[in-house]
Amino acid sequence: MKVKIKKWTTVATWKWLANDDNCGICRMPFESCCPDCRLPGDGCPLVWGKCSHCFHMHCIVKWIQSQQAQQQCPMCRQTWNFKE
Amino acid sequence: MSMKPRKLVFEEVWTNLRKTVNSLMTGKVDREAWHNSYGDVYHLCVATPESQAEKLYEATKQYLNEHVHNLHAEVVRRAEQVGFLAAYHEQWIEYSQGLRNLNTLYIYLNIEHVRKKQAEEAGAYFDTLQETEKRLEIGALGLEIWMNTMIIPQKDILLPLILKVVHDDRSGSQDDSDARYVKDIVGSFVSMECHETGSKELRFYKKFEARYLEETSKYYSNISSTLIENTSCSEFMVQVLRYVDQEDQRSRKFLDQSSFKAVIKECEKVMVGDHLKIIYQEARTMVAELRSEDLRNMYKLLKPLDQSAMLPVIKDLQTRIEQIGSDLLQHIDNDNVAQSFVEAVLRVYDDFHRLVSDVFKNDQQFVTALDRACISVINSKHSKLSYKAPELLARYCDQILKKGPRYPQEPEFESKLLRTIIVFKYLDDKDLFQRSYSKLLAKRLIHGLYASLANEESMLLMLKQACGHEYTSKMHRMYTDMSVSDEHNVKFAEYLREAPHMNLDLGLNFYALVLQAGAWPMQNVAVSPFIAPPQLARCMLAFESFYKEKFNGRKLTWLHHLSNADIRLNYPKGRSYVMSTSTFTLGVVLLFQTEDRLTYDMLRRGTNLQDDYLVKSLQALVETKVLLEVCDTEQGDSSNRASKTPYGPDTVFVLNFDFAHKRTKFRVISAPVKEQVTAQEQEQTVASLEEDRKAYLQALIVRLMKTRKVLKHNELVELVIFQASERFRPNVTMIKKCVESLIEKQYLERMPNSADEYSYVA
Structure with missing residues (x-):
């Protein structure tokens, strides 16, 4: 017998692929948002540095702006570069 | 007439002036005499070489004294003909009128002489002055003389007569000829002490008022004692309200307005306050029978007494609501428990809400009692109910939000929503509701069972309004995930x-x-x-x-396991059907593309599905006759059937090429795999709820301590219970444990010099 799939409605969940559970800056879980945001998810994304450390985007941007001289990753002190 | 001060002989001027004064006090004077006398007063005051004002004042005072003495004699004489009250009234009206005019005539003296003297006196030490030496304006002086010479000597005749008039009025006597004088006479007492320069205290009037109240008290004490023995409580209350109303009218008829409240209060105290026991006894039946007219009267009577007077009635009402509520829930319809539960609760709420607003005027004490009773009805355990209130309410919400026969139409939805929130606000365990509700919401959203997304959103908004942003944040995220x-x-x-x-x-x-x-x-x-x-x-x-x-x-x-598919089955000879089914069942059907006949074990390996899911899919397919189960010939089959799966590994399924269905499109729904809730899992659910609650309490405690810095243990516990009540009802042990663990984590510390205080560690 021939069977043809006409329509498929599927369900998936997404999770952050982070090497840690909590953001190293605000200590909030990646599953929830940074302290300045109210809703986690697209509004409060995670970003990764070249050093492979991961933070809430809002947290790391704030951190970099607060440092005058060098812009280092708060975890490993390497110069911070966003991973492409 | 010249305004210039001149020299004059006092006695000459006074003889003339006295005539005018006398006729002024006993009748009228013509314009010219008035004018001349007015001039005389002026000239005496500004006379050279020295002012004659003091002489004029003394002479006038002496005149008034004599005049009132004469009037007093007149009153006594006339009293024998017309009665004392009438005689007094007659003279008082004439005297007070004359005195008003006299005061105007002496206006220059009042302003230039008396007020200056008064100012001097005010500067002097009070105790060096005799009461009688105080200067008064002529009008006030006349009143004081009337008080001392007329009222005080006659008060023992006057007051009993007035009180008798009042008593006669109360008992409805026919002879009310004296009643019309009373208001004026009582007015004379008041104006006597009320003149602007004198003291503001109504000493004489208050004495009179005290006697009036005493009489009132005696009278109604008698009346109410007889009344309560001879009539029912509800008739008693009607009568009492009537008496109170009459007495209010009466005090307006006879008394100064400063007394109105005191009289009513006295009446209520004597008639209601002294019979509270009986009223409370009756209150219970009235509440039980919901006699709203009686309860309305009772409220009117009890409310003016002190705050606590109402408490027994409030308690009765609360008990009654709780009783009716739990009775209703005892006899709940088991067909649709969720709906019956919510409707029963709302019926109780509606009935008593109406009572509280109509009869008790939404009095805060009663509103609180209604709330307390509803909370108790909704949250207490009922043997007939297999689920707890939060779960039932969540199911009810599911029914009104779901597509299907129970889904209400637009305007009705709005009102159902509002009514749901009424019940929701009374829930103790709002966090349990949150869990149940979001589970059902997830089902509606994933399987597209919601009636409308707009309805879902209004419901979420209502919950957010009631419980705050955090409460619905996850559910809002679910909702936004859809778009x-x-x-x-x-x-x-x-x-x-x-x-x-x-x-x-x-x-x-x-x-x-x-x-x-x-x-x-x-x-x-x-x-x-x-x-x-x-x-x-x-x-x-x-x-x-x-x-x-x-x-x-x-x-x-x-x-x-949550996804589904539409597939077209093409049978030989050109027949084809569209089947909607779950992805798992789809996986099973697809295996039959190449083979017409497969064993259970092959299907298992082909899909890798767990037994329970595979069995449910196969059962559904066999039931719709898409597949046929071929009885395998091997022995031991029957023993297999008794085991966990109804199919053995070698059970054979074949495609049914003769499949026919009356519709070209149909659904194959496999029965849901029962989540086997073991005792252990149930424990885990309870434990996770407990964990959530602890986290919530700890966050709450830290927030509170951060703003207050230092708090006593009891204050903290009170605040926590109050603020947490929008989620659940925390117990004190749990709060204590949370505080302990926060101290361990160094968020808080105990104050070094007091045992029951905590401070926030920044």
């Missing part, structure tokens, strides 16, 4: 059209619902392993790469 998924799928379609895919055809109509793992209440791992058929695997792969391109650092997990 976000729509966007993703549009973009995904564009992605497939563009390079490098160049119109990649997935070969089927694909839609993926992408949910944020933390927000949805289901397990975030697939419940059973499943080998996705290649057609589906292709879609998954394409979507995964699209998603990865769009969102860096996110991992997708497919939840096949």
Whole structure:
């Protein structure tokens, strides 16, 4: 017998692929948002540095702006570069 | 007439002036005499070489004294003919009128002489002055003389006569000829002490008022004692209200306005306050029988007494509501428990809410009693109910939000929503409701069972209003995931059209619902392993790469047990059907593309599904006769059937080529796999609820301590209980444990010099 799939409605969940559970800056879980945001998810994304450390985007941007001289990753002190 | 001060002989001027004064006090004077006398007063005051004002004042005072003496004699004489009250009234009216005019005539003296003297006196030490030496303006002086010479000597005749008039009026005597004098006479007492320069205290009037009240008290004490013995309580209350009303009218008829309140209070005290016991006794039956007229009267009578007077009635009412509520829940209709529960609760609420607003004027004390009773009715355990209130309410919400026969139409929905919130506000365990509700919401959203997304949103908004942003944040995220998924799928379609895919055809109509793992209440791992058929695997792969391109650092997990498909079954001889079914069943059917006949074990290996899921799929397919189960010949089959699965590994399923269905499109729904809730899992659910509550309390305590810095233990506990009540009702032990663990984590510390105080550690 021939069977043809006409329509498929599927369900998936997404999770952050982070090497840690909590953001190293605000200590909030990646599953929830940074302290300045109210809703986690697209509004409060995670970003990764070249050093492979991961933070809430809002947290790391704030951190970099607060440092005058060098812009280092708060975890490993390497110069911070966003991973492409 | 010259205004110039001149020399004059006092006695000459006074003889003339006295004549005018006398006729002024006893009748009228013509314009000319008035004018001359007015001039005389002026000239005496400004006379050279020295002012004659003091002489004039003394002479006038002496005149008034003599005059009132004469009037007094007149009153006594006339009293024998017309009665004392009439005689007094007659003279008082004439005297007070004359005195007003006299005061105007002496206006120059009043202003230039008396007021200056008064100012001097005010400067002097009070105790060096005799009362009689005080200067008064002529009008006030006349009143004081009237008081001392007329009222004081006659008060023992006057007051009893007035009180007798009042008494006669109360008992409805026919002879009320004296009644009309009373208001004026009582007015004379007041004006006597009320002149502007004199003291503001109504000493004489208050004495009179005291006697009036005493009489009132005596009279109504008698009346009410007889009344309560001879009539029912409800008749008693009607009568008392009538008496109070009459007495209010009466005090307006006879007394100064400063006394109105005191009289009513006295009446209520004597008639109601002294019979509270009987009233309370009756209150119980009135509440039980909901006699709103009686209760309304009772409220009117008890309210003016002190705050606590109402308490027994309030307590009765609360007990009654609780009783009726639990009776209703005892006899609940088991067909649709959720609906019956909510409707029963609302019926109790409506009945008594109406009572509280109509009869008790929404008095705060009664509103609180209603709230307390509703909380107790809703949250207490009822043997007939298999579920707890939060669960039942969540199910009720599901019914009104779901597509189907119970889904209410637009205007009705709005009102049902509001009514649901009434019940919701009374829930103790709002966190349990949150859990149940979000589970049902997830089901509605994923399976497209909601009646309208707008309704879902209004419900969430209502919950948010009632419980705050945090309470609904996860549910809001679920709601927004729906529209976000729509966007993703549009973009995904564009992605497939563009390079490098160049119109990649997935070969089927694909839609993926992408949910944020933390927000949805289901397990975030697939419940059973499943080998996705290649057609589906292709879609998954394409979507995964699209998603990865769009969102860096996110991992997708497919939840096949929640997904479903439409498939076309093409039978030989050109017959074809469209079947809607779950993805798992789809996986099973696809295996029959190449084989007509498969054993259970082969199907198992082909799909990798867990037994329980595979069995449910097969059962559904066998039931609709898409597949036929071929009895295998091997022995031991029957023993297999008794075991966990109804099919043995060698049970054979064959495609039914004679399949026919009356519709070309049909659904195959496999029975849900029963989540086997073991005792252990149940424990875990309880434990996770407990964990959530602890986390909530700890956050609450830290927030409170951060703002207050230092708090006593009891204050902290009180605040926590109050603020947590929008979620659940915490017990004190739990709060204590949370404080302990916060001290351990060094958020708080005990104050070094007091045992029961905590401070916040920054």
